[in-house]
Amino acid sequence: xxxxxxxxxxxxxxxxxxxxxxxxxxxxxxxxxxxxxxxxxxxxxxxxxxxxxxxxxxxxxxxxxxxxxxxxxxxxxxxxxxxxxxxxxxxxxxxxxxxxxxxxxxxxxxxxxxxxxxxxxxxxxxxxxxxxxxxxxxxxxxxxxxxxxxxxxxxxxxxxxxxxxxxxxxxxxxxxxxxxxxxxxxxxxxxxxxxxxxxxxxxxxxxxxxxxxxxxxxxxxxxxxxxxxxxxxxxxxxxxxxxxxxxxxxxxxxxxxxxxxxxxxxxxxxxxxxxxxxxxxxxxxxxxxxxxxxxxxxxxxxxxxxxxxxxxxxxxxxxxxxxxxxxxxxxxxxxxxxxxxxxxxxxxxxxxxxxxxxxxxxxxxxxxxxxxxxxxxxxxxxxxxxxxxxx
Amino acid sequence: xxxxxxxxxxxxxxxxxxxxxxxxxxxxxxxxxxxxxxxxxxxxxxxxxxxxxxxxxxxxxxxxxxxxxxxxxxxxxxxxxxxxxxxxxxxxxxxxxxxxxxxxxxxxxxxxxxxxxxxxxxxxxxxxxxxxxxxxxxxxxxxxxxxxxxxxxxxxxxxxxxxxxxxxxxxxxxxxxxxxxxxxxxxxxxxxxxxxxxxxxxxxxxxxxxxxxxxxxxxxxxxxxxxxxxxxxxxxxxxxxxxxxx
Numbered sequence: 001x002x003x004x005x006x007x008x009x010x011x012x013x014x015x016x017x018x019x020x021x022x023x024x025x026x027x028x029x030x031x032x033x034x035x036x037x038x039x040x041x042x043x044x045x046x047x048x049x050x051x052x053x054x055x056x057x058x059x060x061x062x063x064x065x066x067x068x069x070x071x072x073x074x075x076x077x078x079x080x081x082x083x084x085x086x087x088x089x090x091x092x093x094x095x096x097x098x099x100x101x102x103x104x105x106x107x108x109x110x111x112x113x114x115x116x117x118x119x120x121x122x123x124x125x126x127x128x129x130x131x132x133x134x135x136x137x138x139x140x141x142x143x144x145x146x147x148x149x150x151x152x153x154x155x156x157x158x159x160x161x162x163x164x165x166x167x168x169x170x171x172x173x174x175x176x177x178x179x180x181x182x183x184x185x186x187x188x189x190x191x192x193x194x195x196x197x198x199x200x201x202x203x204x205x206x207x208x209x210x211x212x213x214x215x216x217x218x219x220x221x222x223x224x225x226x227x228x229x230x231x232x233x234x235x236x237x238x239x240x241x242x243x244x245x246x247x248x249x250x251x252x253x254x255x256x257x258x259x260x261x262x263x264x265x266x267x268x269x270x271x272x273x274x275x276x277x278x279x280x281x282x283x284x285x286x287x288x289x290x291x292x293x294x295x296x297x298x299x300x301x302x303x304x305x306x307x308x309x310x311x312x313x314x315x316x317x318x319x320x321x322x323x324x325x326x327x328x329x330x331x332x333x334x335x336x337x338x339x340x341x342x343x344x345x346x347x348x349x350x351x352x353x354x355x356x357x358x359x360x361x362x363x364x365x366x367x368x369x370x371x372x373x374x375x376x377x378x379x380x381x382x383x384x385x386x387x388x389x390x391x
Numbered sequence: 392x393x394x395x396x397x398x399x400x401x402x403x404x405x406x407x408x409x410x411x412x413x414x415x416x417x418x419x420x421x422x423x424x425x426x427x428x429x430x431x432x433x434x435x436x437x438x439x440x441x442x443x444x445x446x447x448x449x450x451x452x453x454x455x456x457x458x459x460x461x462x463x464x465x466x467x468x469x470x471x472x473x474x475x476x477x478x479x480x481x482x483x484x485x486x487x488x489x490x491x492x493x494x495x496x497x498x499x500x501x502x503x504x505x506x507x508x509x510x511x512x513x514x515x516x517x518x519x520x521x522x523x524x525x526x527x528x529x530x531x532x533x534x535x536x537x538x539x540x541x542x543x544x545x546x547x548x549x550x551x552x553x554x555x556x557x558x559x560x561x562x563x564x565x566x567x568x569x570x571x572x573x574x575x576x577x578x579x580x581x582x583x584x585x586x587x588x589x590x591x592x593x594x595x596x597x598x599x600x601x602x603x604x605x606x607x608x609x610x611x612x613x614x615x616x617x618x619x620x621x622x623x624x625x626x627x628x629x630x631x632x633x634x635x636x637x
Contacts, residue, residue, distance in 0.1 A: 072495075103606075105606040105607060107608070108606075108607055108608030108609075109607070109608065110604070110606070110607050160578070160606050162574070162580070162606060164552075165575070167549040167550045167551070168550055168551070168552060169546070169549070169550075169551055169552060169553070169554050169574075169575055170552055170553055170554070170572075170574045170575070170580055171554070171574045171575040171576050171578075172574040172576055172578040172580060172606065173574075173576050173578065
């Protein structure tokens with residue numbers, strides 16, 4: 001085997017430019033696959049972290065009627081905070097949020113909004129709830145950047161908000177925008193206004209009611225609460241997993257094309273080698289090599305392209321991948337329109353598993369592609385081969 | 392003696408004055424008698440004034456109290472054939488384009504009707520004012536040459552859309568001429584101006600109503616009645632889902 005590696009190395013070096021062209025193409029595949037997979041892993045991590053920080057915490061209990069995709073259900077999606085949750089809420093380990101529907105009228109335009117009542121002193125979510133802990137003449141409220149852009153509101157603006165109490169009676173008041181936050185989580189930002197929970201409960205005559213209970217710790221096993229549905233963080237981030245799975249399928253097609261291109265070059269090189277090196281093959285056999293050993297030699301030679309490509313990819317790819325991990329990749333389109341947690345700039349994350357898997361896949365594929373044309377050697381007549389006669 | 396006669400006259404005429412001034416509840420009862428009916432068939436046009444343009448939708452509505460209502464849109468061609476059936480707090484809408492009937496939950500009644508300043512609830516609200524509001528007479532005013540009582544109404548039931556109202560009522564015809572609708576906080580939400588008062592079947596009724604959402608920009612929505620019939624015999628089958636597809 002050692003001799004086979006030595007011979008393969010010498011032969012590849014001897015082939016000069018032809019070897020290096022193959023290696024360069026293959027190294028591109030390495031770098032691009034690792035970069036793209038890294039971007040996906042980065043997106044997955046960022047999306048879930050942002051969702052955890054700004055929307056779902058360690059998981060949630062939803063009121064049984066609550067359906068975030070159907071605002072019309074909001075009127076019936078609330079109930080008194082269950083006694084079992086009160087202790088955790090008092091300790092600051094759980095956050096009660098009341099969700100109701102309303103409208104705001106910026107510049108005289110009616111805009112439907114979701115009004116969320118939240119405790120100004122909470123620290124489970126990284127929302128600027130501290131800005132609600134003020135007593136201005138209007139109701140203090142904060143919004144996300146997405147909402148601020150759509151409604152053209154900014155900090156210090158007053159706007160009229162209209163809502164209905166639990167009996168359906170209209171009420172309206174001025175709100176003061178005390179903060180604007182940025183989260184990359186559309187569900188936390190789009191069309192949503194946050195005001196103090198107690199104020200919203202008072203406004204809607206829903207004292208002590210909540211729609212969502214968000215807990216901090218995702219590791220604790222949670223009991224079922226009657227009238228409430230437990231949504232673990234896995235369930236709540238399921239949408240991200242689905243999206244990434246869908247995107248990965250598309251990416252796999254691209255990887256396939258990249259690998260096929262590289263493999264075509266290697267296959268071509270192997271066929272050419274076997275055709276041009278018939279005398280050499282005959283000599284190996286005359287010297288006592290079995291046919292399978294010669295096939296093995298040529299397979300190792302082909303597969304060694306992948307090894308060289310891995311080394312080359314490390315030389316120029318490593319700095320590139322590290323640089324990308326630092327500065328990220330800013331997407332040319334506005335990701336806020338995607339409707340799901342996605343940052344404008346994706347920071348790739350490369351795991352050992354990702355790098356090892358990519359190297360293995362490329363190496364094994366190269367070995368297979370190198371072996372296929374080498375099988376022809378097994379059918380060669382050694383005498384004819386020694387004479388260099390075409391077979 | 393002269394003084395005594397004068398005092399008697401003043402007291403007599405003064406009492407006469409007091410007697411001729413109806414109480415707020417009496418005024419409201421008279422308004423209800425004009426505005427409320429067991430059932431009605433209305434043909435009307437609704438002009439929605441948008442920011443850039445206006446559009447008019449004509450419709451025919453059969454209603455029984457505030458429980459049942461059936462509306463068929465007659466024009467424009469895009470809306471023609473669209474039908475709505477409301478039974479208590481459930482609403483079904485039939486669209487001829489898709490030949491489908493969609494049931495919408497009671498909350499949909501709070502949404503705007505075809506982009507107008509009116510909600511389904513506003514359109515279908517037909518409860519007697521005396522049943523849901525306590526009235527107080529706070530003065531008199533003049534609107535378009537007509538003297539009007541000003542009544543302040545405060546809700547006495549909880550399930551009412553507007554916590555309070557201020558109504559200007561024609562002192563002779565007992566028909567609202569203007570109505571301001573307020574939120575619980577006192578914020579003015581909507582304003583309605585009623586005009587073209589006509590006598591029909593022994594009652595006075597406004598044939599033109601202008602609704603304006605005071606929080607929104609725009610010129611509001613104009614509702615013009617072309618024909619109205621009160622206390623008709625409306626067959627029950629009209630208020631069935633089968634009639635949506637007919």
